Amino acid sequence: MSDVAEGRSRRSRGGGGAARRAERSAVSFETAKYIERNIPNLEVLDDEALSIIEYNAETILEEIGVNFPENPGALALWKEAGADIQGDRVRIPRGLARELCKTAPSKFTQHARNPERSVEIGGKNLVLAPVYGPPFVRDAGGRRYATMEDFNKFVKLGYMSKWLHHSGGTVCEPTDVPVNKRHLDMLLAHMTLSDKPFMGSVTEPSRAQDSVEMCEILFGKEFVQNNTVMTSLININSPLTFDSIMMGALEVYAKNNQACIISPFIVGGAMAPVTVAGTLTQVAAETLAGVAYSQLVRKGAPVIMGAFVTSIDMNSGAPTFGTPEAALITYGTGQLARRMNLPYRSAGSFCGSKLPDAQAAYETANSLNMGLMAGVNFMLHSCGWLEGGLVADFEKFVMDADQLGALHGLAKGIDMTENGQAMDAIREVGPGGHYLGCAHTQANFKTAFWRTELLDYKPFETWDEEGGRDTRQLASSRVDKMLSQYQQPMLDPIIEQKLRAFVQEKKDSMPDSFSS
């Protein structure tokens, strides 16, 4: 824990008798530390291929350029930095974007209000955050528009999920709250129902500003100016376009030293070329330009190089998930990010299935494994994603969250200590014996194997007598059980009161809008 975090922790816990009572009665749910990989990444491109892609990416920036529409401030910054400006088009001389990117940190800490839940994003680490953005939810009762009540439930489940390090952002769209006010309720939920790190609003620059101000209440103004307490999602309008609203949000965050994921959103064959290498080239160009722009706004602002990439089904036009082409792009982008010395965001619990069935699980497992092996540092959408991202699914949320435990186990790598080598056990047991009772097994069995908290390992007869339940039914029970056991993490009541007052005041200051 940093000294600053330690100081903040003491301060926020010192909020009077009510806070101390709250602290005493609060139940803390175990959260695993973010993954620190002890296994290598899979590298699918050799140095020559990487150099070609990087060269082509800079050719794109120099010859074709990128658009920054409706954003004279951005154009001015680019002009000053040495780019060629024609209308909205920014052409960036070879080498400039790469040079600008060098001031972005290779690793940063995103602080949580509970310092034990702070995460280090970058290096060999992997931080897992839940699904982001679906307008619908699904549970045992079916599919429907998401509400704020659903949102709160997801934040609670995320808080209670051992292998999830991050509370996320728009876990689902609370469609019953006006568009111009829902960011306030969402942030309040992350801040009060969980103590894990979270994301800020990006749908309007003023909402990014609200996010910063709410963080100033939660963490203290000085702390926020000196530390990163939000990581927010800035999508690039592929191909090669930087939307002024998204850039406006990025500007707010960068100026306030808050982190952004700068991420093309690509359905391959529609927003990028139909080939893997072509998509990688466009991703490289777009993220170079986007990260460079963040550094023009504020040198040293923390950013994550992102890539959200799916394939397209050329028959139906539907985006497809868990495909080999998306995997290859994810591996390749990881290599590009490491050469740029930037944290990397990609992968997730991606699937196209309408139900949390076998299709969903194949596609998701393909994508989660790929994310671990590709060296992803921040995995948004790591649980709960369904139906191409249209649906946040309660059952799949706990199913995926359980599988995230397997990633933790795999990332540990192989223990080569003497205890790991187990020669004494092999000597003790000998040919034809068995290991169940031997001393080494007894000493190690509790920690030797990752164990699911959801999946079924029972004998067939027991399983059959208990109703022969499939994974969805097991997951549905687990959702109900977790929500019934939820307890709110301690928060200084004075801070909570200030947050609620801020939200109420903001809401009262403007009419409802359900359009934007």
Added chain:
Amino acid sequence: MSDVAEGRSRRSRGGGGAARRAERSAVSFETAKYIERNIPNLEVLDDEALSIIEYNAETILEEIGVNFPENPGALALWKEAGADIQGDRVRIPRGLARELCKTAPSKFTQHARNPERSVEIGGKNLVLAPVYGPPFVRDAGGRRYATMEDFNKFVKLGYMSKWLHHSGGTVCEPTDVPVNKRHLDMLLAHMTLSDKPFMGSVTEPSRAQDSVEMCEILFGKEFVQNNTVMTSLININSPLTFDSIMMGALEVYAKNNQACIISPFIVGGAMAPVTVAGTLTQVAAETLAGVAYSQLVRKGAPVIMGAFVTSIDMNSGAPTFGTPEAALITYGTGQLARRMNLPYRSAGSFCGSKLPDAQAAYETANSLNMGLMAGVNFMLHSCGWLEGGLVADFEKFVMDADQLGALHGLAKGIDMTENGQAMDAIREVGPGGHYLGCAHTQANFKTAFWRTELLDYKPFETWDEEGGRDTRQLASSRVDKMLSQYQQPMLDPIIEQKLRAFVQEKKDSMPDSFSS
């Protein structure tokens, strides 16, 4: 195609008018070529760790030794080679097993009766074969004991599965046929209902001999003596024991130049130490001894170094699948196999689930991805495995077989040609455009993306109107459709008649036994 295979092909196709008529009317189903990886393997162990494991493995062989019970012939061969024999125990001086293993080929061709379906096992290749061994089957109607009719259906499905290169062996146990006769019916099914390569019987040395003799009818005696036409599964009784029946089968196959997979069957924590490095050490010792023994029987006999490894649930004692520990062992064993310059068998559509549901798919996808990345050369059980291997599932067979297509796509790696780089497309489309209609997309879209033949990519409304089917229901329809479209591959009627006569004669020569 080798000259020999070419010659055989001409011969077998020259079997008179009936054969020519059969050839004209036969429908050929497309089968992909075995996977030739254009991506690297994931290497989780460094050289130092590998050297420790190898050193420890030889310590086991030298100090603890391995058992070859009820097998005086094996003990004599070992003694002659320089091992120390005490009772059934064989202690192998450091360096000896490794030296003996050097005569095993690093790669071999297993010929199919259709030369286009022959496979190269070793190097960067991956050959996919179906599930092996389950006494039960499951379909839309539920779980029941497997019959010969089920077996035939699985062979037909395997023959029609594009991404499956191999017909396998005991795809399920036909429990309605006497144990001492079922190998004959199973081989006849592989030989007549499919034209893909297959496996021989290992349940008795005499049944291995029957397998060889049936191949001599199918391929010609001389061809079988000079070429490998079967790859059969020889399990080691872990820890460190080489069962005389299995070794008897190995002896028959090795003497006849037929391939064996020499494979420990390990539930970690029961048949091997509870730690990953300890299990790897035991696997290394057991496969060193087993492969060395195959070379004592016949120098140069083709073998595959295998590892069937699962974890154990320490609460229930049930084997568990798709776990991180099994993955790490699979990665590590791949590295050991490559250092021994041997083909490697591991992974599969492993799962513990009772149903082809999300649990089954997560576990299976974890295991299939791991198999590809671990450098596996021969993947038995690559489709259809359910319930810890107790059940061969029809729906899961086609679900997994479809996912095997994704492995083919991933293994292709990234096309770095000018067409792959797609710079013309990026120039054509420019910022804010879209790629769907551009020339490059039109020229490439048919081959750009792997496409499932099973999973659902339809819009929600269409899917909902069509009944909102889950993956199991889609798979059940696909099974029925495939079986209704099945057509037998061409086979010279004279050969088929000889095979049937052999089977009948063998069956008539002995009383039924349902026990062994």
